[in-house]
Amino acid sequence: MTIIVFLALLGPHSATAVNHSLKCLATGSSQVLNFPEYVGAEMVDDVHIYHYDSNTTRVVPKQDWMNRITEDYPKYWESETEMLKFHQQFFKARIETLKLSFNHTGGVHILQVMHGCEWNDETGEIIGYERHGYDGEEFISLDLKTEKWITRKQQAVITKQKWDNNKVEITKIKKYLTQECPDYLKKFVNYGRSSLMRTDLPSVSLLQKTPSSPVRCFATGFYPDRAEIFWRKDGEEIHENMERGEILPNHDGSFQMNVDLNVLSVTPEDWRRYECVFQLSDVKDNIITKLDKTAIQTNWCKTGFPLGAVIGPAVVLLLLVVCIVGYFLWKKNKGKDGFQSANMQLQTLQDHPLKFQFLTCQEKRELE
Structure with missing residues (x-):
C-alpha cells in the first residue's frame, strides 16, 4: 500500500528573490450593483499592500510593515487618499466617454488601468508599463521606448492622437514609471523584506x-x-x-x-x-x-x-x-489580449477584487 510521502527539508532555505514588482491597480465600474464604483490597490511582489474604494474613500494599509512608509514620507497616506479620490472622479468621467465612443447607452461596463514597474535586484534592469482596458479588452497602452500610445481599437484612435500630443503628460508618466516607481518599490521591499522573502511550504x-x-x-x-x-x-x-x-x-x-x-x-x-x-x-x-x-x-x-x-x-x-x-x-472566460468580457470580469471582481487579467511584462515582450 502506498502512502503520502513528503520529502522534508534538510534545513532552512532562504528564498532570494531576483525580480520585484510594484503594481498599481484600478477598476471603475458602471451600473454594477453591490460593488464600489471605484477600487484602487497596490501590490508589491503580488502582495496586497493597500486598498481604497469609493464607498469608504480612504486608503487602508493591508500589511503591518507598510506603516513604516511614514518614516520616509510622513504625509504618504493623506496624499495617496487625495490622489485616489481624484482618480475616482476621473474614472467616472472616463467611463462615460468610453460609452459614447462605443455607442453604449446602458448596461454594465468596466474600466481597468494597471501601471507599475519591475526591478531586477541583480542586474538593476527596470521595466515600466501602463495599460488601459475596457469591457474585457485592452483599449490603449503606453510604449515607453517610442513615447507613443498604442491601440488596436478603432474607438481609441482619437484618444491616441490626443494623448500622443500631450508630451508633458507622457514625460510625467515616464518619469514615474522609470524613476519614482522603482524608488518606492525598493523602499517597500526593504520594509517588508522579512515577509516578502519568506518561504512557506504548503x-x-x-x-x-x-x-x-x-x-x-x-x-x-x-x-x-x-x-x-x-x-x-x-x-x-x-x-x-x-x-x-x-x-x-x-x-x-x-x-x-x-x-x-x-x-x-x-x-x-x-x-x-x-x-x-x-x-x-x-x-x-x-x-x-x-x-x-x-x-x-x-x-x-x-x-x-x-x-x-x-x-x-x-x-x-x-x-x-x-x-x-x-x-x-x-x-472564467478570458477575452482578447488576456482581458475578460464584462460579465466574466464582474464575476471575477466580485469574487477576487484584485484579480486583473493583464498580460505580464514577460508575456508582453514575447508578443512583441
Whole structure:
C-alpha cells in the first residue's frame, strides 16, 4: 500500500528573490450593483499592500510593515487618499466617454488601468508599463521606448492622437514609471523584506468528488507564488489526462493551486506508479504525494454516508472551498489580449477584487 510521502527539508532555505514588482491597480465600474464604483490597490511582489474604494474613500494599509512608509514620507497616506479620490472622479468621467465612443447607452461596463514597474535586484534592469482596458479588452497602452500610445481599437484612435500630443503628460508618466516607481518599490521591499522573502511550504491533499471524478492534488498555504505542481508516472512528468489550475491567492497572503488527474483509464495496480509533485522556487526539495486511494479525501464513501459523519466538518469545509475555487475557474472566460468580457470580469471582481487579467511584462515582450 502506498502512502503520502513528503520529502522534508534538510534545513532552512532562504528564498532570494531576483525580480520585484510594484503594481498599481484600478477598476471603475458602471451600473454594477453591490460593488464600489471605484477600487484602487497596490501590490508589491503580488502582495496586497493597500486598498481604497469609493464607498469608504480612504486608503487602508493591508500589511503591518507598510506603516513604516511614514518614516520616509510622513504625509504618504493623506496624499495617496487625495490622489485616489481624484482618480475616482476621473474614472467616472472616463467611463462615460468610453460609452459614447462605443455607442453604449446602458448596461454594465468596466474600466481597468494597471501601471507599475519591475526591478531586477541583480542586474538593476527596470521595466515600466501602463495599460488601459475596457469591457474585457485592452483599449490603449503606453510604449515607453517610442513615447507613443498604442491601440488596436478603432474607438481609441482619437484618444491616441490626443494623448500622443500631450508630451508633458507622457514625460510625467515616464518619469514615474522609470524613476519614482522603482524608488518606492525598493523602499517597500526593504520594509517588508522579512515577509516578502519568506518561504512557506504548503499542505498537500488528494481530493475527489465521486469515484469517477478526477483526483485533485491540492496545495495551499505556500509562499511565494513561484511554484509548479504536476503529476508524474514512473518518475516522468505527464501531460495527458491531467488539467492544471492557476495559482490563486488566499486571504492570508499565501497561495493555492491544484492539478487534476483523470483516473478512469488508470488500472488499480497502476495507481502506485503515479505521484503528485509540488515544487517551490528556491527550495531544494519537492513535496511528493503518492496516488493512494486510502489517502483521498472525498464527500462520498462506500457505505453511502456523508463524509462529515466520517471525517468531521474540517475536511468538509476544505472541500467546500475547493468546490468554490473550482467553480470560479470553470466560470472564467478570458477575452482578447488576456482581458475578460464584462460579465466574466464582474464575476471575477466580485469574487477576487484584485484579480486583473493583464498580460505580464514577460508575456508582453514575447508578443512583441
